[in-house]
Amino acid sequence: xxxxxxxxxxxxxxxxxxxxxxxxxxxxxxxxxxxxxxxxxxxxxxxxxxxxxxxxxxxxxxxxxxxxxxxxxxxxxxxxxxxxxxxxxxxxxxxxxxxxxxxxxxxxxxxxxxxxxxxxxxxxxxxxxxxxxxxxxxxxxxxxxxxxxxxxxxxxxxxxxxxxxxxxxxxxxxxxxxxxxxxxxxxxx
Amino acid sequence: xxxxxxxxxxxxxxxxxxxxxxxxxxxxxxxxxxxxxxxxxxxxxxxxxxxxxxxxxxxxxxxxxxxxxxxxxxxxxxxxxxxxxxxxxxxxxxxxxxxxxxxxxxxxxxxxxxxxxxxxxxxxxxxxxxxxxxxxxxxxxxxxxxxxxxxxxxxxxxxxxxxxxxxxxxxxxxxxxxxxxxxxxxxxxxxxxxxxxxxxxxxxxxxxxxxxxxxxxxxxxxxxxxx
Numbered sequence: 001x002x003x004x005x006x007x008x009x010x011x012x013x014x015x016x017x018x019x020x021x022x023x024x025x026x027x028x029x030x031x032x033x034x035x036x037x038x039x040x041x042x043x044x045x046x047x048x049x050x051x052x053x054x055x056x057x058x059x060x061x062x063x064x065x066x067x068x069x070x071x072x073x074x075x076x077x078x079x080x081x082x083x084x085x086x087x088x089x090x091x092x093x094x095x096x097x098x099x100x101x102x103x104x105x106x107x108x109x110x111x112x113x114x115x116x117x118x119x120x121x122x123x124x125x126x127x128x129x130x131x132x133x134x135x136x137x138x139x140x141x142x143x144x145x146x147x148x149x150x151x152x153x154x155x156x157x158x159x160x161x162x163x164x165x166x167x168x169x170x171x172x173x174x175x176x177x178x179x180x181x182x183x184x185x186x187x188x189x
Numbered sequence: 190x191x192x193x194x195x196x197x198x199x200x201x202x203x204x205x206x207x208x209x210x211x212x213x214x215x216x217x218x219x220x221x222x223x224x225x226x227x228x229x230x231x232x233x234x235x236x237x238x239x240x241x242x243x244x245x246x247x248x249x250x251x252x253x254x255x256x257x258x259x260x261x262x263x264x265x266x267x268x269x270x271x272x273x274x275x276x277x278x279x280x281x282x283x284x285x286x287x288x289x290x291x292x293x294x295x296x297x298x299x300x301x302x303x304x305x306x307x308x309x310x311x312x313x314x315x316x317x318x319x320x321x322x323x324x325x326x327x328x329x330x331x332x333x334x335x336x337x338x339x340x341x342x343x344x345x346x347x348x349x350x351x352x353x354x355x356x357x358x359x360x361x362x363x364x365x366x367x368x369x370x371x372x373x374x375x376x377x378x379x380x381x382x383x384x385x386x387x388x389x390x391x392x393x394x395x396x397x398x399x400x401x402x403x404x405x406x407x408x409x410x411x412x413x414x415x416x
Contacts, residue, residue, distance in 0.1 A: 003210065007210070009210065010211050011210050011211050014214045014215055014218070015214055018218030019218075020220075021218065021222055022218060022225070022385075023229075024289070024372065026225060029229075030225055030229040032233060033191075033229055033236060036236065037232055037235065037236040040239045040240050040243055041239060043243050044197070044239055044246065046247035046404070047243060047247060048246055050250060051231070051246055051249055051250055051253065054250065054253045054257045057257055057261060058253065058256050058260045058262045060260065060264055061256075061257075061259060061260020061262075062260070063263055064260070064263040064264045064266070064267040065260075065263045066269060067270070067271075068263060068267060071270045071274050074274065075274060075277070076325070078277060078281075079196060103203065104192065115311070116363060125264075125273060126214060126248060127269065128277075141295065144291070145288050145291045145292055145295075146288075148287055148291065148332060149288035149289075152286050152287065152288055153367075153404060156281050157277070157280065157281065159284060160287040161310075161311070162308070162309060162310035163287055163308070163310075164306065164308040164309075165304065165306065165307045165308075167304055173267060174325075184278060185280070
């Protein structure tokens with residue numbers, strides 16, 4: 001079958017118009033849904049992953065909460081032992097009372113930041129506080145030892161961080177000077 | 190007999206109309222367009238539940254957010270609790286009583302020593318340890334820091350001569366290293382295959398005897414205490 005020139009032209013026109021309609025329809029009509037579906041699939045995947053991770057974190061958080069409650073329960077006796085008033089006031093009063101019991105007098109007592117070395121791996125307390133004092137006291141070796149023993153026994157979380165005894169000289173060779181640095185764990189203000 | 194198809198012309202025209210390439214091509218494009226439409230409709234139908242699932246996931250995430258935030262806070266808090274709990278437990282269990290150290294110290298002093306100064310403190314000791322080799326195969330080192338409880342005391346004694354003063358110094362270091370009393374509070378170390386107290390001579394000086402005066406030795410001893 002041979003086509004007339006007129007037919008050939010019409011056929012070419014139909015092919016061009018048909019292809020154009022198909023391409024334009026695809027690009028401006030149907031492609032969006034394909035792309036939107038792809039994006040939705042990606043979003044669904046990402047959201048479902050996020051939801052899964054959030055669920056895991058929530059579950060881990062519940063376990064952490066239980067552990068924290070357990071720590072709090074075990075720390076309760078420690079908290080209960082802490083003085084009801086401000087720790088530095090309690091500490092100053094206790095130091096004075098113990099010194100008086102041993103006929104000693106504190107000198108140059110002042111608040112002092114505890115050495116970072118005392119905290120070790122903790123670096124800084126979040127749920128507790130740490131209060132420190134430095135002071136000097138003079139007495140014989142026996143008195144100083146007894147005083148220190150009483151002071152250390154005043155509270156389970158009171159620690160003598162460092163101490164230096166300089167031997168007495170001159171007219172009172174048995175009266176020594178002891179410089180003491182103490183610290184104590186307290187409730188957070 | 191001559192066969193003449195009188196309908197030939199009509200049939201040709203019918204054939205040409207039926208199998209008109211323009212018509213066929215037009216139909217093919219319409220079919221293509223229809224196919225595209227059906228495909229899109231299928232995609233849309235599949236896409237709708239996916240979109241609904243995304244919406245529902247978004248809602249779920251939004252409702253989970255406060256719980257998630259709370260959980261993150263708890264997880265961030267936990268290490269501090271753990272560290273502080275371990276610290277407090279260790280502190281209570283390993284509370285080093287300095288009054289006991291003073292008592293032990295008094296009991297282990299030889300009578301010929303006059304103690305001028307006694308200190309007990311904590312110090313960080315850094316050790317350089319061999320680490321893994323680097324990419325070029327060169328040896329590397331790791332610094333390990335540990336805190337130790339130390340007792341430092343400065344004492345004097347008198348001897349007739351300077352050599353005797355030096356002998357006494359060595360004797361005292363040996364004495365404190367093997368002192369059973371001091372062993373109650375001192376950390377142990379191994380020396381020549383024997384377990385001894387961790388004692389170190391931190392400083393020493395001696396005077397020359399002049400006239401009737403004896404040689405005065407000043408010894409500075411450092412003892413590492415038990416944790």
